[in-house]
Amino acid sequence: MKNIVILRLGHRPQRDKRITTHVGLTARAFGAEGMLLASDDPKLSNNLLDVAQRWGGDFYVKNNVSWKSEIKKWKDEGGKVCHLSMYGVNLPDAVPEIKECEKLMIVVGAEKVPFEIYEMADWNVAVGNQPHSEVAALAVTLDRIAEVDPLGAEFHGGELTVVPMECGKQVIDHRQTEQGSE
Numbered sequence: 001m002k003n004i005v006i007l008r009l010g011h012r013p014q015r016d017k018r019i020t021t022h023v024g025l026t027a028r029a030f031g032a033e034g035m036l037l038a039s040d041d042p043k044l045s046n047n048l049l050d051v052a053q054r055w056g057g058d059f060y061v062k063n064n065v066s067w068k069s070e071i072k073k074w075k076d077e078g079g080k081v082c083h084l085s086m087y088g089v090n091l092p093d094a095v096p097e098i099k100e101c102e103k104l105m106i107v108v109g110a111e112k113v114p115f116e117i118y119e120m121a122d123w124n125v126a127v128g129n130q131p132h133s134e135v136a137a138l139a140v141t142l143d144r145i146a147e148v149d150p151l152g153a154e155f156h157g158g159e160l161t162v163v164p165m166e167c168g169k170q171v172i173d174h175r176q177t178e179q180g181s182e
Helices: 013-029 042-055 067-076 091-099 115-120 134-145 174-180
Strands: 003-008 034-037 060-062 080-085 103-108 123-126 160-162 171-173
Touching (some): 013 134, 042 160, 067 103, 067 115, 103 134
Parallel strands (some): 003 034, 080 123
């Protein structure tokens, strides 16, 4: 798997900003290269881009997209679409086929998903057949389809780095290191 992007549907800025932010943070942390937001929320987009700048890695956010146009364009360019739902084939059954995909769009809904999404998707995947968080569904999916363990990923170019330790917290602020060497 080389190219993964998340398409977030149904974002309502006053109600869903925290969950949509967490979808974006999870996407970035688990290896997606970007998120397409099918709603207009430039503040949320800027917040996610700020995280990528501070913590490293290449992650983009495209705000206020037409979900239908993005899916069509993605498929025209040879990509596949995986819609996460509680209705569909069970994730473990779909993983082998999804892992073969070089270019994958994962659709994560919020409110009622238009039926057209189910028809346009190459896979409608159930991450468990019970109601639960779309953030959890995305994390489990990205973990299961990863070529390498996403929890061991290193993010380069950021201003901040957490130092793993058994007890306590340590963060290296590279901005201070750069200022000290001038």
